[in-house]
Amino acid sequence: MSKTDFTLPGTIWVASDIHLARQVPQTCRVFYAFLAEAAVHADALILAGDIFDAWIGDDAAVHEPEPWLREALEHLSETAKKIPLFIGHGNRDFLMGPALARRLGATLMPESALFQTDVGPIHISHGDELCTHDVPFQRFRKFSRHRLTRQLFLALPLRVRQMIARRARKTSMHSHGTKPMYLMDVAHTSVSEVFRTHPALIHLVHGHTHKPKCHRFEDHGAQRCRWVLPDWEWDHPPFRGGYLSIGAAGITMHRYTAPDSMSAPKPSFAGKTGCH
Incomplete structure (x- = not known):
């Protein structure tokens, strides 16, 4: 088993794009x-990226975090216990590092990982690495994740990093409003490459595109399933x-319904999708 493989028997919950x-x-x-529900009903929880809307360095979490961030870290830490x-x-929180993982008592995943589960191997990643039609984004992605770029950014004062993150967020929102939709979706060639690399793989799971669905198709002579995780939004409609x-019974996509005490609206995408 390689360093990107994990063995997780039992019931696993996977979520992404909470922001x-x-x-x-x-x-x-x-x-x-x-x-809190995952801690009771699941044997493990995987959060596949964009947990935070922005992450400007682990020092922001370790040294005097803002009140909202302190609360978020406490809930994640309690779950990890x-x-x-x-x-x-x-793509928003790729600067999460080992200091944060230690703070939470969590395992920091590699960019993509293979989980050995009761339904067989499952490949899980955030999904932005699969959007290879968008060449400028992939170019920026490679640059921003370079070791030297990360070191230079993390050496900046915290306030400067916060300002850069806000500006990058505005630029990203404008860019998404002008790009063709196909550029912001995964490329089939990239998905096919994952299955070529792992011939025994049936299920691939990712987030990023905010288009929850199970795509069933044939690739390299076998039936495959590509699961796209939903994003989370409860402050502005559509709520989801x-x-x-x-x-052991298979894989099911669930919409999450908030406890009645929160008076939260019903989520907008369909209830359950199964692929066994």
């Missing part, structure tokens, strides 16, 4: 309720959130 931030308090509260918690890099459950 925790000070500006989305209701999304945070609903997600904390989800964490009860079940194994895996956190993965997204959800996760995958993986266990």
